[in-house]
Amino acid sequence: MTLMEVLIATLIGAFVLGGMLSLGIYTTRSFAALGNYMELDKNSRNTLDRMTQIIREGDGLLDWSNHHITLSYHTKPLSFTYSPTNKTLVMTDTNGVATTLLDGCDFLDFQIFQRTSMAGVYDQYPITNDETVAKIVQISWICSRTLVGSLMNTESVQSAKIVIRKQ
Amino acid sequence: MKIRTTTESGSALLIALVLTAVIGTALASYLKLAEVQNRSVVHSQYWNGTIPLAEAGIEEALAHLNKVGDGYRGTNGWAYTNGAFHIKRTLESGKYQVSIDTNAQPYVTSSGYVVDPVSGKEVERTVKVLTSKAGSLMRGIIARDNITMNGGGVRIDSFDSADTNYSTNGRFDIAKSKDGGFAGAVTGSIDTGNGGVWGYVATGPNGSVAGNVGNNAWMATSSGVQPGHYRKDLNVSFPPVAPPFTSGAMNPAINTNITITNLTYLTNVTTTTTYPSPVPPGGVNTSVGTVTTPNKPTIWTGPMSTNTAPFTSTTYPTAGTYFGNVATRNVVEGKGKNAKTVTYYDYNKISGYTYQTTTYSYNLVTTNTSTTSDTYTYATGKGNYVMTSISMSGHAKFLVYGDTTLYVPGGVSLSGQAQIIIMPGASLKLYVGGAVNLHGNGVMNGNTSALAFQVHGLPSCNSIDFGGNASFTGVVYAPNAHVQMGGGGSNTYDTVGAITCKSVGMNGHFNFHYDEMLGRQTGPDLFKVASWNEI
Numbered sequence: 001m002t003l004m005e006v007l008i009a010t011l012i013g014a015f016v017l018g019g020m021l022s023l024g025i026y027t028t029r030s031f032a033a034l035g036n037y038m039e040l041d042k043n044s045r046n047t048l049d050r051m052t053q054i055i056r057e058g059d060g061l062l063d064w065s066n067h068h069i070t071l072s073y074h075t076k077p078l079s080f081t082y083s084p085t086n087k088t089l090v091m092t093d094t095n096g097v098a099t100t101l102l103d104g105c106d107f108l109d110f111q112i113f114q115r116t117s118m119a120g121v122y123d124q125y126p127i128t129n130d131e132t133v134a135k136i137v138q139i140s141w142i143c144s145r146t147l148v149g150s151l152m153n154t155e156s157v158q159s160a161k162i163v164i165r166k167q
Numbered sequence: 168m169k170i171r172t173t174t175e176s177g178s179a180l181l182i183a184l185v186l187t188a189v190i191g192t193a194l195a196s197y198l199k200l201a202e203v204q205n206r207s208v209v210h211s212q213y214w215n216g217t218i219p220l221a222e223a224g225i226e227e228a229l230a231h232l233n234k235v236g237d238g239y240r241g242t243n244g245w246a247y248t249n250g251a252f253h254i255k256r257t258l259e260s261g262k263y264q265v266s267i268d269t270n271a272q273p274y275v276t277s278s279g280y281v282v283d284p285v286s287g288k289e290v291e292r293t294v295k296v297l298t299s300k301a302g303s304l305m306r307g308i309i310a311r312d313n314i315t316m317n318g319g320g321v322r323i324d325s326f327d328s329a330d331t332n333y334s335t336n337g338r339f340d341i342a343k344s345k346d347g348g349f350a351g352a353v354t355g356s357i358d359t360g361n362g363g364v365w366g367y368v369a370t371g372p373n374g375s376v377a378g379n380v381g382n383n384a385w386m387a388t389s390s391g392v393q394p395g396h397y398r399k400d401l402n403v404s405f406p407p408v409a410p411p412f413t414s415g416a417m418n419p420a421i422n423t424n425i426t427i428t429n430l431t432y433l434t435n436v437t438t439t440t441t442y443p444s445p446v447p448p449g450g451v452n453t454s455v456g457t458v459t460t461p462n463k464p465t466i467w468t469g470p471m472s473t474n475t476a477p478f479t480s481t482t483y484p485t486a487g488t489y490f491g492n493v494a495t496r497n498v499v500e501g502k503g504k505n506a507k508t509v510t511y512y513d514y515n516k517i518s519g520y521t522y523q524t525t526t527y528s529y530n531l532v533t534t535n536t537s538t539t540s541d542t543y544t545y546a547t548g549k550g551n552y553v554m555t556s557i558s559m560s561g562h563a564k565f566l567v568y569g570d571t572t573l574y575v576p577g578g579v580s581l582s583g584q585a586q587i588i589i590m591p592g593a594s595l596k597l598y599v600g601g602a603v604n605l606h607g608n609g610v611m612n613g614n615t616s617a618l619a620f621q622v623h624g625l626p627s628c629n630s631i632d633f634g635g636n637a638s639f640t641g642v643v644y645a646p647n648a649h650v651q652m653g654g655g656g657s658n659t660y661d662t663v664g665a666i667t668c669k670s671v672g673m674n675g676h677f678n679f680h681y682d683e684m685l686g687r688q689t690g691p692d693l694f695k696v697a698s699w700n701e702i
Contacts, residue, residue, distance in 0.1 A: 115402065
């Protein structure tokens, strides 16, 4: 085996090993990102499904702000509170037990709409600040995840308008 | 033959196999992740998709309930099994199964089913709602547009003709008035002028209120709108009025002489010691007292005490005139030869008897009957009648002496001294397709109930005008009509009932008294959802 053959073999081997290494790194990062996004999506979807189910069945709103709502749920208070500092959405159920529904939440906003429908307009329920006449709760949020210290996944805005059936 | 082997060929194969395995594993993992994600998203979508199906079932159940009313629910494909009425429907996106129980205000239970195409499993969610009868549209004054009150301080308040605490003989009594009046403008605003609403007002989101609104205490001492007595979420639907019938109606009698029997009721209080039978309609007042008589009664109720007083006589008391024992005393009176022995009898002499008596007081009603004969321009009794239009002037009179349903495709106009007279015990349901002008002497409703005079405005009825001396007791439901109440002169006229219309203008000396009884007795009587729960 000549020196030339050794150098060529080394070079080819380095390329192959480099390719394998980079494939491994990017595959790992891609897997992590995909898993991250799936968790993000799953959390958002589960949260939305859960909130939809609860708000739809609520008796009515007791308190409201852009970051907080308190429902009367089967005559007991149940609240959802967003903390911009902690970037979490926490549900406090009728027994006072707090559960974090979302984390990594960069933005969350509650809006309420009153129950009197307006004729001749597309968005027929007018917005209100009075929780006593609220018929609809709209919730919007954006969550993100970081990977190796950098912002990696940001979901699009999750938003839903939920009609309180008992109102 | 010599076969040559090299280690390099084996290394290349190994590397290729490893690379293929790594890449293959990565691809398989990606696909698996994508599949799991897809499965999760699809399940969520179909899980949410069951709710519209379940609610479609509730809609059908409510439609069915409102069609059959309080009648038998096992019709139109609804089958009775296991104590409830059931139906199944299959739609393009899934199916629902719904049941109605047998209660008067039933629970409706509806399940929506969707097949998850990924897992092949059926997703089910069930909703249970409690129904109740919808509230009446008869609540004070309800208008689609504006309510404007001008003139001499129009007052809107309420009373309850079915409650003696809030009415006198079923009629409004200012001393018993309630602060349950209501004025609602769905898309407009309310202006009470210098009058007020003794009760509540409501508008839609873009409406406003000017004037005075509040409870009795507020209206007595304050002005403006009392906090809590104005809401901006009024939402009312106005079902259109259809003609009551299409054929088979009679024409009223014209220029006919009718003898009316007038009944005057006189009430006399009667007291007896025996309970009246049958029990008079006004009830019986039972009074328990005591009485003392010198002679022992033959009939009494409860304990009886014998009243006595010490008494002395020289004759032995006869039986029944004393109580207890008789003490005999021999006393020598006089002296010497005049001395004699006198016998005295000491005893408790009965002075009387005290015992309870029960008396019964009740009203006996006597009826005086008199008759009057008059010629009436029109007269209707019990049944369905139709007139193209009504135009009355001068001293024309329209007599309603039975439960009349009158359909007038055109207008109704009263002027001069013309009048519609509704006899006591009779009623008039007027379905009108044109303008209504009730001037002249208006409508004299001989009944305390406002339901005895009902005006139903068809979609083409766009104006109802109460003027002149046209105070009235009745209800108006005319979704497309502007109702104008004017006149009154220097007198203040009391208008009793409820009004539902397009808009209202009041100008003059009017008081409007909402009869709260109407809210309990009238209305579309439709079922609505009172409670919604997922089970």
